[in-house]
Amino acid sequence: MNSGPDRLEHLFSRILDGECTADERELFDALRAEQxxxxxxxxxxxxxxxxxxxxxxxxxxCPPRPIPIWTRLRPLARTVAFAAAACLAILLWLYPPQRPxxxxxxxxxxxxxxxxxxxFGPTLPQADTVSAPSPTYVRPxxxxxxxxxxxxxxxxxxxxxxFVIEVDRVQEHVIVIHKDL
Amino acid sequence: MTAMSIDGExxxxxxxxxQQGNRTAADQLVRDHEAWVRSAIYGVTGRPxxxxxxxxxxxxRVWERLSTLQRPTRLRAWLxxxxxxxxxxxxxxxxxxxxxxxxxxxxxxxxxxxxxPARPAAMDAETQQTLLQAVQAxxxxxxxxxxxRHLEDWSYAQIGEVLELPVDTVETRLVRARRLLRENLAxxx
Numbered sequence: 213m214n215s216g217p218d219r220l221e222h223l224f225s226r227i228l229d230g231e232c233t234a235d236e237r238e239l240f241d242a243l244r245a246e247q248x249x250x251x252x253x254x255x256x257x258x259x260x261x262x263x264x265x266x267x268x269x270x271x272x273x274c275p276p277r278p279i280p281i282w283t284r285l286r287p288l289a290r291t292v293a294f295a296a297a298a299c300l301a302i303l304l305w306l307y308p309p310q311r312p313x314x315x316x317x318x319x320x321x322x323x324x325x326x327x328x329x330x331x332f333g334p335t336l337p338q339a340d341t342v343s344a345p346s347p348t349y350v351r352p353x354x355x356x357x358x359x360x361x362x363x364x365x366x367x368x369x370x371x372x373x374x375f376v377i378e379v380d381r382v383q384e385h386v387i388v389i390h391k392d393l
Numbered sequence: 394m395t396a397m398s399i400d401g402e403x404x405x406x407x408x409x410x411x412q413q414g415n416r417t418a419a420d421q422l423v424r425d426h427e428a429w430v431r432s433a434i435y436g437v438t439g440r441p442x443x444x445x446x447x448x449x450x451x452x453x454r455v456w457e458r459l460s461t462l463q464r465p466t467r468l469r470a471w472l473x474x475x476x477x478x479x480x481x482x483x484x485x486x487x488x489x490x491x492x493x494x495x496x497x498x499x500x501x502x503x504x505x506x507x508x509x510p511a512r513p514a515a516m517d518a519e520t521q522q523t524l525l526q527a528v529q530a531x532x533x534x535x536x537x538x539x540x541x542r543h544l545e546d547w548s549y550a551q552i553g554e555v556l557e558l559p560v561d562t563v564e565t566r567l568v569r570a571r572r573l574l575r576e577n578l579a580x581x582x
Contacts, residue, residue, distance in 0.1 A: 225568045229542060231549055260575055263582065265543035267524035271441040272431065274544055 220250065224257045401466055408465035423452060426469070429545045430476050433555070436540030437480035439529035443487060450479045473555045520582055527577045535570035538563050 220243075226232040227240055244251045269275070366375050407425075410418035427448070434447045454475050462471055528536060538552050545551075549563045556563070 221568050221572060222564070225564065225571060229549065229567065231564070257571065257575070260578065260582070261571055263520070264524050264528055264539075264574055267521045268435075268528060268540060268543050270521060271525055272435055272444070272544060 220253070221257075224254055227254075228258060228261055404468060405465040408459075408462065408468055412460050412462070419456070422468075426472055427452075429541070429547075429555075430472055432540055432544035433473055433476045433537070434480045435544070436537035437477050437533055438484045439531070439533075439536055440484060440487075441525075443480075443484060447476070447480050447483050450483065451476045454479060469555045470557055523578065523581050527574050527581075530577060531570055531573055535566050535573060538566045539570040542567060 223232070223236060223240055223243075226236060232240065240254075244254065366377065368374050407418045407421050411422050430451060431444050431448050434444050434451070435441060438444070438447070451472075455472065458475070462468065528539070531539065537556060538558075541547050541552050541555070547555075549560045549567075552558070553560050553563045558566075
C-alpha cells in the first residue's frame with residue numbers, strides 16, 4: 213500500500229477538513245492501525261492545525277469552534293455507563309439468575325424456589341402455607357339442635373365404622389297473640 | 394458559514410432589493426456577510442489589528458458600487474475581490490507609515506521592551522503569538538484558504554467559490570499551508 217509522505221499529507225488534510233470519502237477513511241483507519249508512525253504523525257498534524265485554528269479564532273474574537281454534542285457528552289456517557297455496569301454486576305452477584313429448566317431433581321426445586329428471586333426468572337404465584345396433616349383423625353363433636361331429622365349417621369374412628377345418633381324431635385308450639393278484626 | 398447557508402433565490406432577492414435602495418435588505422446583506430468578509434480580510438493581511446478599519450472601507454466601497462453588480466449570485470466572489478483589494482491597499486499604506494514611525498521610535502521601543510517584567514504564566518499567550526506569526530508569515534495564497542477554512546469552517550467548494558479557484562487547488566493550497574506551518578513552527582510550539 214502506497215503511503216508516501218505527499219499522499220499521506222493530502223489524506224491527513226482531507227480527514228481534518230471532513231472532505232474524505234468513505235474509501236479514504238477506511239484507508240486512513242487501516243494505515244493508522246497498522247503503522248504507529250502514521251498515527252503519531254497524524255496526531256502531530258492535527259494538534260498543530262487545531263492550535264493554529266484556535267489562535268486565529270482568538271485573534272479575531274471568534275467563539276471557539278463548536279464541538280459536536282456527542283463529543284461533549286462522551287465523558288458523561290462513559291461515566292454513566294460505568295456506574296450502570298457496576299450496579300448491574302453487584303446485583304447479579306447478590307442475586308445470581310438461575311433457570312429451573314436447566315437443572316434436575318432437587319436442584320430444579322431449589323432453582324424453582326430461587327427463580328422468584330431472580331430478575332430473569334418468571335414470577336411465581338405466592339402459595340399458602342399448609343401445615344402437615346395430623347397422623348390421627350379427630351372425630352368432630354357434633355351438636356344437633358332444632359332439627360326435624362330423627363337419625364344422623366356420622367363416620368366412626370375406623371374404616372367402615374359409623375355411628376348412628378338418635379335425635380329428639382324438637383316440638384314447636386304456636387300461640388296466637390293477636391287477631392285482626 | 395452564515396453566508397453559505399443562504400439559498401440562491403433569497404440572495405438574489407436581497408441583493409436586488411438592496412440595489413433598489415431597500416435599507417432592510419442592505420442591513421441583511423451586512424449581517425449575512427460581515428463575518429466572512431472580516432475573515433477574508435484577515436486572510437489577506439494576516440493582521441487582526443487592521444481588520445476593523447479595512448472592513449469599514451470595504452462596506453463603503455460596496456455601497457458605492459453595488460448598483461454595478463450584474464449577477465447577484467456572484468455576490469460572494471464580488472465582495473471578496475473588493476475586500477482583497479481594500480486589504481492590500483490599506484496594509485501597504487499601513488506598512489509605509491509604520492516604517493516611518495519605527496525609525497523615529499526605535500530607541501524608545503527597545504527600552505520599553507527591556508523594562509517589561511518577566512511573565513512565566515503567559516506561556517499560552519506566547520504560544521498563541523508564535524502561531525499567529527507563523528500564520529502571518531505564510532504566503533497570502535496559502536493563508537487565505539487556511540483562514541477561511543478555520544474561521545468560517547467552509548468546505549473546499551465554498552472556499553473555491555469565493556476565491557474563484559478549483560477545488561483541487563484549494564486542497565493543494567491547504568496542504569501546503571499546513572506543511573509550511575509545520576516547518577516554520579518546528580521546535581517552537
